[in-house]
Amino acid sequence: DSHVQYERVGADVTMKCGSMDWDAAVTWMTNGTDIDESHQNGSYLILKKVNLTQSGQYSCYEGSSWHLKYQTSLRVGMPPKEPVLMCRSNNYPKGFYCSWHLPTPTYIPNFFNISVVHGTREMVCEKDTFPKNRCHIRYLQLFSTVKYKVTLTVTNALGKNSTTLTFDEVAIVKPDPPESVVAKPVPNNPRRLEVSWQNPSSWPDPESFPLKFFLRYRPLILDQWQHVELSDGTSHTITDAYAGKEYIIQVAAKDNDIGTWSDWSVAVHATPWTEEPKHLTTEAQITETTSASTSSFMPPPTTKICDKGAVLGS
Amino acid sequence: MAAADSPSATLRRRDLCSRGIRLAGKMRSDVIDLLDTYVERQGLDASASVAVVEGVPAAAVEHWDEQSGTQRLLENLAAYRTFRTLLAQMLEEQREQLGEADAGLGRALAAVLLQVSAFAYHLEELLRLESRGAPSEEEAGPPQPLHLGLFERKLRGLGVLRELAQWAVRSARDLRQLAKPSLGSSSALSTAESP
Numbered sequence: 001d002s003h004v005q006y007e008r009v010g011a012d013v014t015m016k017c018g019s020m021d022w023d024a025a026v027t028w029m030t031n032g033t034d035i036d037e038s039h040q041n042g043s044y045l046i047l048k049k050v051n052l053t054q055s056g057q058y059s060c061y062e063g064s065s066w067h068l069k070y071q072t073s074l075r076v077g078m079p080p081k082e083p084v085l086m087c088r089s090n091n092y093p094k095g096f097y098c099s100w101h102l103p104t105p106t107y108i109p110n111f112f113n114i115s116v117v118h119g120t121r122e123m124v125c126e127k128d129t130f131p132k133n134r135c136h137i138r139y140l141q142l143f144s145t146v147k148y149k150v151t152l153t154v155t156n157a158l159g160k161n162s163t164t165l166t167f168d169e170v171a172i173v174k175p176d177p178p179e180s181v182v183a184k185p186v187p188n189n190p191r192r193l194e195v196s197w198q199n200p201s202s203w204p205d206p207e208s209f210p211l212k213f214f215l216r217y218r219p220l221i222l223d224q225w226q227h228v229e230l231s232d233g234t235s236h237t238i239t240d241a242y243a244g245k246e247y248i249i250q251v252a253a254k255d256n257d258i259g260t261w262s263d264w265s266v267a268v269h270a271t272p273w274t275e276e277p278k279h280l281t282t283e284a285q286i287t288e289t290t291s292a293s294t295s296s297f298m299p300p301p302t303t304k305i306c307d308k309g310a311v312l313g314s
Numbered sequence: 315m316a317a318a319d320s321p322s323a324t325l326r327r328r329d330l331c332s333r334g335i336r337l338a339g340k341m342r343s344d345v346i347d348l349l350d351t352y353v354e355r356q357g358l359d360a361s362a363s364v365a366v367v368e369g370v371p372a373a374a375v376e377h378w379d380e381q382s383g384t385q386r387l388l389e390n391l392a393a394y395r396t397f398r399t400l401l402a403q404m405l406e407e408q409r410e411q412l413g414e415a416d417a418g419l420g421r422a423l424a425a426v427l428l429q430v431s432a433f434a435y436h437l438e439e440l441l442r443l444e445s446r447g448a449p450s451e452e453e454a455g456p457p458q459p460l461h462l463g464l465f466e467r468k469l470r471g472l473g474v475l476r477e478l479a480q481w482a483v484r485s486a487r488d489l490r491q492l493a494k495p496s497l498g499s500s501s502a503l504s505t506a507e508s509p
Binding site: 093140141142143144145146147170205207208209210256257258 | 339342363364372373374375376378379473476477480481483484486487490491494
């Protein structure tokens with residue numbers, strides 16, 4: 001008979017050659033290679049403190065006739081550790097998703113079971129085909145003070161483990177980052193940059209569930225970010241940029257009333273408008289360019305809170 | 315009385331909605347601050363789970379996105395009228411229990427009570443605008459004060475404030491739905507429903 005045998009890393013494994021007696025003459029092979037007789041005790045195969053490399057197919061043949069008497073697929077692995085579970089709503093108020101992973105591999109197949117309970121009601125978690133370790137739950141009720149309880153159980157041939165999360169509806173609301181971030185110089189304004197972006201496409205109803213935004217920007221030559229929070233609108237004009245310096249800009253989003261900030265958006269770069277150098281022809285004009293002063297640095301204040309309407313700076 | 319659909323009514327509704335949204339936002343942050351104070355002063359555990367409290371309007375709602383404008387307004391109004399009564403009871407109990415020992419909590423409760431009353435009036439204004447009018451106070455019917463022990467009353471108060479905080483979020487969402495341009499027509503504020 002042939003079957004799969006799971007053993008834990010470090011375990012001692014004994015295999016019997018099917019129905020053969022202890023003292024019968026047999027040959028053991030693994031993956032087509034003879035196994036040294038030092039691993040045999042009579043017709044039994046003894047594997048001490050198995051490791052991952054010893055996973056494979058093991059076969060036992062009767063001595064003289066070479067009849068296959070026993071075959072097994074040995075799978076060396078580990079029982080599952082407590083899984084890491086995360087639940088998040090990036091499309092509030094439609095629903096939320098939960099995703100999970102194991103902190104360390106088990107090297108053998110694992111089976112996950114998730115249960116989502118809201119008060120006394122069991123909710124359906126629709127599994128994604130890909131990625132496999134994720135499923136979605138639709139909010140049946142909104143504005144509930146009753147907590148959600150999500151329990152994930154993982155099982156494999158060597159053991160079982162589980163983890164539980166309990167949370168409020170609002171606590172897991174975290175939008176995706178803003179999209180289509182664009183930064184442009186403003187002609188004839190050496191200290192301005194115009195930044196615009198869009199609501200994340202995964203956010204279903206920005207009208208009833210408006211997002212507010214956090215913009216951060218800095219010249220590449222400095223490490224210190226400047227921040228500005230915007231309670232509505234999807235554009236902002238930076239008015240205190242250093243003339244001629246390339247800037248890096250990112251935006252984050254948050255529901256106006258609940259939840260946490262999104263991750264930062266993809267970074268975009270832009271350099272404020274600079275005057276075109278004049279085309280010089282005479283001696284005087286050449287001397288004029290060599291005495292041109294360089295731009296001076298004045299580190300601006302760092303954090304500002306402003307409504308879209310109130311544009312700070314020059 | 316301007317027809318519910320006239321441009322001026324639409325503008326008036328949108329103005330009332332945006333002011334109501336701001337009021338709901340302020341009320342929510344004040345209620346959350348009050349919750350922190352209440353939990354601390356009453357010696358409760360902030361993470362205590364409070365079962366559904368009888369007589370306290372639950373903010374939880376199913377098929378929220380399918381509600382009509384009138385339904386939203388009527389449900390909101392009924393809830394805030396009830397909260398007005400519940401908060402008045404809490405204020406009374408708080409004074410009896412702590413007297414002037416904790417004037418701070420009393421003032422915070424009174425401030426939220428004021429905002430709840432103002433918000434209820436705001437909702438009545440919106441309902442009047444759609445020439446439907448707000449249901450009279452008797453229809454809502456204040457909840458009868460229950461005879462609870464001290465700890466039960468404290469837990470009940472926690473439940474009231476938690477639901478009120480959720481209602482403030484819901485109300486802002488409801489008013490944003492009402493303010494949507496696509497919902498400007500009276501069909502969004504159908505007068506057929508009654509609470």
